[in-house]
Amino acid sequence: MTEIAEPMQAAAPVSASFHTGDAAMKRLRSRYAAERRFKIYGILAISFACIMLVILLFTLLKGGVSAFWQTEMRLEVTLDAAIIDPQGTGNPADWDRGALQTLANNALYKEFPEVEGRLEKRDLRGLVSPVAGVFISKILDKDPSLVGQTVQLWLPTSDGVNQILKGGIDRTLPEAQRTINDRQLAWVDKMQANGHLKTAFNSTFFTSSDSNYPELAGLFGAAVGTLLTMMITLLVSLPVGVAAAVYLEEFAPKNKLTDLIEVNINNLAAVPSIVFGLLGLAVFLNFFGMPRSAPLVGGLVLGLLVLPTIIIASRAxxxxxxxxxxxxxxxxxxxxxQAITHHVLPLAMPGIMTGTIIGMAHAVGETAPLLMIGMNAFVTQAPTSVLDSSSVLPVQIFIWADKPERGFVELTSAAILVLLAFLITxxxxxxxxxxxxxxxx
Amino acid sequence: MDTTTLTKNTEAVSTQPVKVSARDVKVFYGAKRALHGVNVDVYKNEVLALIGPSGCGKSTFLRTLNRMNDTIDICRVEGKILLDGQDIYDPKLDVVQLRARVGMVFQKPNPFPKSIYDNIIYGPKLHGLATRKDEFDEIVERSLKRAGLWNEVKDRLQEPGTGLSGGQQQRLCIARAVAVSPEVILMDEPCSALDPIATAHIEELIDELRESFTIAIVTHNMQQAARVSQRTAFFHLGDLVEVGNTEEIFTNPRDERTQGYITGRYG
Structure with missing residues (x-):
C-alpha cells in the first residue's frame, strides 16, 4: 500500500530471565498439562462412544439373532380330501383353507394317541403354531396332488415351544409364570427325544409381511415399503434440493429476502420430524386426498424432511x-x-452426494412423521406400487416393540439388525x- | 468510433489501428468508486502493461474489458469501452460472444480438472468452432504449439491438466484462451505464481503471441513490464496517471507518482 508505515513500537522491556526463569518453566508446565488433560478428555469421549456402540450391538445381537431361527416339528399329516375340499370340486379356489389347521391338530393327536380329554387336547394343540394351516396351505398350493395323501411335514411350533427350545423362556420357572405348562413340556421333551423337533432357518422372516403371529411375521413387506418410500424421497428431495442450492448459491441476489430464505432453511433442518408428519396429514392426505399409509405420501413427507439437509450440504x-x-x-x-453444469456441479457432486446420503440415512430411520400419515397400519402384504398401503422398517419395529408375545421381542431386535444392515449397505x-x-x- | 478529445494520457504512439478504447471508465463497488474515469487505447498487436501499486484498480480495469466484473453483484461500470468501435457494454451485445473475442488468463493457473485435451477443446466446443474429432485434434495441436507446450505434453494429452507444473498449467491456460482465436487476450498477473524460469517462458510466449493478438497484461513486476510491453499504463488510487511508450515511462516519467513507483519509493 501507499501509506507510509508508522515506525515500529518497541515491545515493552522485560527482564532477561522472563522467558527462562522459574515462573516461565511453571507456565510451560501448566500449558503442557492442559494439553495432556485435553487429550485424556478426548480419549475418554471416544471410549465412551465406542463402549456404548458395542453395548448396543451386543444387546441387539443377543436378543435378535435367535429370531433368524424357528423351531419346527415333524408331523405325519393326513391331507384328508374330505376336510380340504368338502365340495369335492378339485379346484384349489374351493378349498376350505380355514380347516387346514385341523389337519395339523389331527396329526398331533396321532403323534400322541394317549392324550384324551378336552383340556389335554387343547394343550396338545398348543404345541403347533396356530397358523400352521397357512403353511400347509402354501405347501398344497405348490403341489395340489398331495391332497388325499399322508405326508411328513415340518411345521412351525407355537411361540411357547419355540421360546422354550431357543432358551427365550426359562423352563425352570414355576409353571404359572410360563406360557407353556408342565404337561406340554413333557410332550416337547418326548418329541425332541424322537428327533421330531428341529431348528431351521426362519425364511418366513424375510419373505412374509406383518402378522399377529410371530412365526408368520416377516420384514419383507416393510422392506419393500422402505425401498418404495426412499425412492420417492430421493426423487423429490435430490432434484429440488440441488436446484434450490444452485439457485441460492450461484444466481440469487444477496438481499433481505434471500437472507430470510436462508435462515428459514437452516431452521427447517431443526424442526421436529413429527411436524412434517402433521404437514403430510394436512396437505397430502386431507387437501390433496392422497391414499393413507402409502409410500407415496411417506416419501413426500420424508422428502420435505431431508430437503434442508440436502440444500445446506449442497450449498456448502x-x-x-x-x-x-x-x-x-x-x-x-x-x-x-454452463459454467455451473460443466464445471461447478461435477466438482461439487461428491459433497452433494454425501449430504444426500446423510439425509437419506436420516429418512430411512424416521418413524414419527410416518405415524401421522398412517404408515403404522397393520399391513400383511408387500406393497406392489407406491399407492398401496405399506409399512416401513422403523415403523414395523415400533409396532412389534409394542406386542406382548415373547416372539415379537426377538423379532424387534432382529428387525433393528436388518435396519442397521440396510443403513450400512x-x-x-x-x-x-x-x-x-x-x-x- | 468515439472522437472525443483525448487526454494527455492517451497520445497515439502506434501506427496500428486502435483495438480497444476506454473512455471515461468509472467502476463502482457499491458506493465505493474504484476507478475514477480511465481513458486509454490499446492498439492492435501491441502489449499494453498495466502497472501500479496494489489496490490501484489495474485489475479492475482489466476485468472491465471482457465484462468479468458482471459476475460481481455490487459492481457497476460507467463510461464506454469500445472494441473495434463497438460498445461492449451495449445491452444488445452478447457477453458470451464478447468473451470469445476477448480471452483471459488469470493470476493463478486455473485449468479445469479435466484432461489437457478437454481443457483446450472446451472453448471451441462451447462456441461451435469445430465439430469433428480431427478438427478438435488440430485445434489442440495448434493451440498447444502456440503456447509452447506441445512438445512437453503431446504424449499425455489425456492426463489431467491439474497434474502439470505451475508454469505448464499457466501455458495450458494460455493455450486454452488461444484455442478460441480471440482478438484480444487479457492477462492478470499471469506470472505471479510462477518461478523465474517459468516466468521467462511465459514472457517469451507473450512476445510471440503479440503477432496475432492484442494483449493487455497486469503485472506487479516492473522488469516484466519493461521486457514484454510496448506501452505501459500506470495506475494509482483508481486514476490512470500516465500512459506512454514503455521505454519513456521507465526512463523519463512525466508524473511524480510514476517516478516514485518505478524507482521503488512505494509500491
Whole structure:
C-alpha cells in the first residue's frame, strides 16, 4: 500500500530471565498439562462412544439373532380330501383353507394317541403354531396332488415351544409364570427325544409381511415399503434440493429476502420430524386426498424432511468449489449456467452426494412423521406400487416393540439388525459411488 | 468510433489501428468508486502493461474489458469501452460472444480438472468452432504449439491438466484462451505464481503471441513490464496517471507518482 508505515513500537522491556526463569518453566508446565488433560478428555469421549456402540450391538445381537431361527416339528399329516375340499370340486379356489389347521391338530393327536380329554387336547394343540394351516396351505398350493395323501411335514411350533427350545423362556420357572405348562413340556421333551423337533432357518422372516403371529411375521413387506418410500424421497428431495442450492448459491441476489430464505432453511433442518408428519396429514392426505399409509405420501413427507439437509450440504459443496474454476469457465465464454453444469456441479457432486446420503440415512430411520400419515397400519402384504398401503422398517419395529408375545421381542431386535444392515449397505454403496465420482477429478 | 478529445494520457504512439478504447471508465463497488474515469487505447498487436501499486484498480480495469466484473453483484461500470468501435457494454451485445473475442488468463493457473485435451477443446466446443474429432485434434495441436507446450505434453494429452507444473498449467491456460482465436487476450498477473524460469517462458510466449493478438497484461513486476510491453499504463488510487511508450515511462516519467513507483519509493 501507499501509506507510509508508522515506525515500529518497541515491545515493552522485560527482564532477561522472563522467558527462562522459574515462573516461565511453571507456565510451560501448566500449558503442557492442559494439553495432556485435553487429550485424556478426548480419549475418554471416544471410549465412551465406542463402549456404548458395542453395548448396543451386543444387546441387539443377543436378543435378535435367535429370531433368524424357528423351531419346527415333524408331523405325519393326513391331507384328508374330505376336510380340504368338502365340495369335492378339485379346484384349489374351493378349498376350505380355514380347516387346514385341523389337519395339523389331527396329526398331533396321532403323534400322541394317549392324550384324551378336552383340556389335554387343547394343550396338545398348543404345541403347533396356530397358523400352521397357512403353511400347509402354501405347501398344497405348490403341489395340489398331495391332497388325499399322508405326508411328513415340518411345521412351525407355537411361540411357547419355540421360546422354550431357543432358551427365550426359562423352563425352570414355576409353571404359572410360563406360557407353556408342565404337561406340554413333557410332550416337547418326548418329541425332541424322537428327533421330531428341529431348528431351521426362519425364511418366513424375510419373505412374509406383518402378522399377529410371530412365526408368520416377516420384514419383507416393510422392506419393500422402505425401498418404495426412499425412492420417492430421493426423487423429490435430490432434484429440488440441488436446484434450490444452485439457485441460492450461484444466481440469487444477496438481499433481505434471500437472507430470510436462508435462515428459514437452516431452521427447517431443526424442526421436529413429527411436524412434517402433521404437514403430510394436512396437505397430502386431507387437501390433496392422497391414499393413507402409502409410500407415496411417506416419501413426500420424508422428502420435505431431508430437503434442508440436502440444500445446506449442497450449498456448502458448491461454495467449496474454487472460484477460479468459475472464472475460468466464464472467461472462456461459458454462460453462468454452463459454467455451473460443466464445471461447478461435477466438482461439487461428491459433497452433494454425501449430504444426500446423510439425509437419506436420516429418512430411512424416521418413524414419527410416518405415524401421522398412517404408515403404522397393520399391513400383511408387500406393497406392489407406491399407492398401496405399506409399512416401513422403523415403523414395523415400533409396532412389534409394542406386542406382548415373547416372539415379537426377538423379532424387534432382529428387525433393528436388518435396519442397521440396510443403513450400512446404503452408506457403503454411497461411499463407493462417491469415490468413483471423485476419481474423475 | 468515439472522437472525443483525448487526454494527455492517451497520445497515439502506434501506427496500428486502435483495438480497444476506454473512455471515461468509472467502476463502482457499491458506493465505493474504484476507478475514477480511465481513458486509454490499446492498439492492435501491441502489449499494453498495466502497472501500479496494489489496490490501484489495474485489475479492475482489466476485468472491465471482457465484462468479468458482471459476475460481481455490487459492481457497476460507467463510461464506454469500445472494441473495434463497438460498445461492449451495449445491452444488445452478447457477453458470451464478447468473451470469445476477448480471452483471459488469470493470476493463478486455473485449468479445469479435466484432461489437457478437454481443457483446450472446451472453448471451441462451447462456441461451435469445430465439430469433428480431427478438427478438435488440430485445434489442440495448434493451440498447444502456440503456447509452447506441445512438445512437453503431446504424449499425455489425456492426463489431467491439474497434474502439470505451475508454469505448464499457466501455458495450458494460455493455450486454452488461444484455442478460441480471440482478438484480444487479457492477462492478470499471469506470472505471479510462477518461478523465474517459468516466468521467462511465459514472457517469451507473450512476445510471440503479440503477432496475432492484442494483449493487455497486469503485472506487479516492473522488469516484466519493461521486457514484454510496448506501452505501459500506470495506475494509482483508481486514476490512470500516465500512459506512454514503455521505454519513456521507465526512463523519463512525466508524473511524480510514476517516478516514485518505478524507482521503488512505494509500491
Amino acid at each position: 459443496a458448491l461454495k467449496a468449489v474454487p472460484p477460479s474454476i468459475r472464472e475460468a469457465a466464464l472467461g472462456m465464454g461459458a454462460s453462468r449456467l 446404503m452408506n457403503g454403496a454411497a461411499i463407493w459411488l462417491r469415490k468413483k465420482f471423485e476419481r474423475r477429478w
